[in-house]
Amino acid sequence: MASQKITLNVEGMSCSHCSGMVQKTLEEIDGVSNVSVDLDAKKAFFDADVSELIDKAIQEINEAGYKASNG
Numbered sequence: 555m556a557s558q559k560i561t562l563n564v565e566g567m568s569c570s571h572c573s574g575m576v577q578k579t580l581e582e583i584d585g586v587s588n589v590s591v592d593l594d595a596k597k598a599f600f601d602a603d604v605s606e607l608i609d610k611a612i613q614e615i616n617e618a619g620y621k622a623s624n625g
């Protein structure tokens with residue numbers, strides 16, 4: 555099965571430390587790859603092996619102290 559290209563909106567990032575934290579949080583999830591985070595656009599991009607990982611990614615980002623949403 556091909557992985558899906560996902561884009562999440564991420565609120566609450568104010569500097570490169572924040573975007574780095576979001577990047578690291580996503581990279582630590584099994585099945586997530588090709589992570590990039592755009593601080594200015596307030597978006598995170600990644601490939602997910604299964605669609606359930608989208609909810610997992612949102613949950614993990616929120617637990618890291620930021621606010622993620624799909625879209």
Ligand SMILES: [Cu+2]
Pocket residue numbers: 567568569570571572573
């Ligand atoms: Cu910051």
